[in-house]
Amino acid sequence: MRHNVYAYFLLAALGFGCAGRPSATNPITDxxxxxxxxxxxxxxxxxxxxxxxxxxxxxxxxxxxxxxxxxxxxxxxxxxxxxxxxxxxGPVQNSTTSPYYQTFDLEKSVWGEGYLRVGNEKYLMMQDFFVLGNSPFQTEQAVDVVFAGYGIDDPKYSDYNNLDVKDKVVVVLAGEPKDRQGNFLISGTDKASDWGNDYRAKRNAATKNGAKAVLIVTGTNPGEFNSLTQRYKAYASRPSISLKNDQSNPSAASIYISPVAGAALLGTTTDKLFDYGNLVTQAGKPVAANFTGVKDVKIKTERIATPLPTENVLGFVxxxxxxxxxxxxxxxxxxxxxxxxxxxxxxxxxxxxxxxxxxxxxxxxxxxxxxxxxxxxxxxxxxxxxxxxxxxxxxxxxxxxxxxxxxxxxxxxxxxxxxxxxxxxxxxxxxxxxxxxxxxxxxxxxxxxxxxxxxxxxxxxxxxxxxxxxxxxxxxxxxxxxxxxxxxxxxxxxxxxxxxxxxxxxxxxxxxxxxxxxxxxxxxxxxxxxxxxxxxxxxxxxxxxxx
The missing domain is CATH 3.40.630.10 (Zn peptidases)
Structure with missing residues (x-):
């Protein structure tokens, strides 16, 4: 009898020992x-x-x-x-392919016909302007044009105060303004802010204020425009891949445009257009421009898109x-x-x-x-x-x-x-x-x-x-x-x-x-x-x- 009791306690001890060891069903949480x-x-x-x-x-x-x-x-x-x-x-529920795949369609697209008409003048996409990302002008559309300075909307400096750009196209200068000492007005130093470094800041400001597109005048002459946009030309001439455009809340189209085309949109000359920057420097703040958008403007930037299926691969512990x-x-x-x-x-x-x-x-x-x-x-x-x-x-x-x-x-x-x-x-x-x-x-x-x-x-x-x-x-x-x-x-x-x-x-x-x-x-x-x-x-x- 004692031997049976001993055996029982031995087995129990072993059993409890096993239960106490960490395992997938008995994990450590300390x-x-x-x-x-x-x-x-x-x-x-x-x-x-x-x-x-x-x-x-x-x-x-x-x-x-x-x-x-x-x-x-x-x-x-x-x-x-x-x-x-x-x-x-694999954590992806209801996957039609694999629970390890988060599948979705991108869009592979190429530019088709693209131009900007200003009265009788015609400016060509890939030559006089380049679109960065998506554009709402799949077919030719008449547009209203507004000049919005440098396209900045910042607590320290805003070109959008008292400016109605809803459903319009805004023309803005590249870069950001400086003061008389040569410092940037936004940062107060010799370092440019995102307003000068990242076109998306100007796109986001235009979007927030309701514009359909922001046209950023790049370079001071045709040669400089071509030099500065060379890599965009090479990029834009190839098929691109993007997420499907969410038309329910679209961003303003972002377009780099030549000084000649930019001045034509505002009914002025390139010299007068760039003199605006000098006026801002002297004033140290946004100033009213003495030119306005011309009336007879049409834009077309055709984009031909096909779906491109792809997948993120997920593993879960x-x-x-x-x-x-x-x-x-x-x-x-x-x-x-x-x-x-x-x-x-x-x-x-x-x-x-x-x-x-x-x-x-x-x-x-x-x-x-x-x-x-x-x-x-x-x-x-x-x-x-x-x-x-x-x-x-x-x-x-x-x-x-x-x-x-x-x-x-x-x-x-x-x-x-x-x-x-x-x-x-x-x-x-x-x-x-x-x-x-x-x-x-x-x-x-x-x-x-x-x-x-x-x-x-x-x-x-x-x-x-x-x-x-x-x-x-x-x-x-x-x-x-x-x-x-x-x-x-x-x-x-x-x-x-x-x-x-x-x-x-x-x-x-x-x-x-x-x-x-x-x-x-x-x-x-x-x-x-x-x-x-x-x-x-x-x-x-x-x-x-x-x-």
């Missing part, structure tokens, strides 16, 4: 214990595995992964298969006690395809841009999935998303941000990886490959910035370079990768980036130039940051209004 486990799972992210993945998706077989084309589809299939085999779930909150880890898996006009290598394999970030996401996802299987899954859910069409204007991430699979209000942060494992111009000079540029971590959350620095010091020891985090840096990288479509919705982000090098956007961006030991360290840094975001007790604070 932040301290999860933190202790982090190095084990970070160590599964290896240079060899990164290399294995990248040698596949950045091979010639994938033909440069151009959005909507065969190579991009092959990459999507590879990524989704890796997610599935690693144990991540569900959280435990805080599963309704989500950390998103991203990279873009598209590149720019093939250029058959080149001699020699014609395939843009995009090993660094952004094959490197894509394979880092695969490795970080595998580490989180393995942790979950062993009972150390994240408290918050983690969405791993490789996005399409970044090279076409951050379109895949923009589509997700407008059509989120998980509510944006529940999205804690975005960790974005775009180009790792190379050394840029500045660090080549010093022979330092133990660095990474960190961008945006402090813009919306001081806690995210602190987390990134703390886990780096504790686990990775990279040199964190904040050069491109400066708001005045002219490269504006903060606005140039997929994290920005989260940041503009108030979601904290951190962006890891190795900087630009001689192979950027060239066929020579090949796998053999990747330093996989460096990429391993950055991928582990991304892992540790995401791990801390997912497992800490409190959601990180949003304590800045930076967008």
């Amino acid at each position: 932040s301290a214990k999860l933190s202790e486990a982090a190095p084990k799972y970070a160590s599964t992210i290896t240079a060899d595995d990164l290399s294995k993945h990248l040698h596949i998706i950045a091979s010639d077989e994938y033909m440069g992964r151009n959005t909507g084309e065969k190579g991009q589809k092959m990459a999507a299939e590879y990524i989704s298969r890796e997610f599935r085999e690693d144990g991540l779930t 569900e959280g435990t006690d805080k599963k309704d909150e989500v950390v998103v880890v991203t990279a873009h898996y598209d590149h720019v395809g093939v250029d058959s006009t080149l001699t020699g290598d014609q395939i843009f394999n995009g090993a660094n841009d952004d094959g490197s970030g894509t394979v880092a996401v695969l490795e970080v996802a595998e580490a989180f999935a393995k942790a979950k299987q062993e009972g150390y899954g994240p408290r918050r859910s983690v969405l791993f998303m490789t996005v399409t069409a970044e090279e076409k204007g951050l379109l895949g991430s923009e589509y997700y941000s407008e059509n989120p699979v998980f509510p944006l209000e529940n999205t804690v942060a975005n960790v974005n990886i775009d180009m790792i494992g190379r050394t840029d111009y500045d660090h080549e000079k010093t022979g330092n490959d133990n660095y990474i540029y960190v961008i945006g971590a402090d813009k919306l959350s001081s806690e995210l910035h602190a987390i990134n620095e703390e886990v780096n010091e504790k686990y990775v020891n990279l040199d964190l370079d904040y050069t491109y985090n400066d708001e005045n840096d002219p490269n504006r990288f903060y606005y140039r990768s997929d994290h920005y479509n989260f940041a503009k919705h108030g979601i904290p982000i951190v962006f890891y980036f190795n900087g630009v090098h001689a192979d950027y956007h060239k066929p020579s961006d090949e796998v053999d130039k990747i330093n996989f030991q460096s990429a391993e360290k950055v991928a582990r840094l991304a892992f540790h940051t995401a791990w801390e975001l997912a497992n800490r007790e409190n959601r990180i604070v949003v304590d800045s209004n930076k967008k």
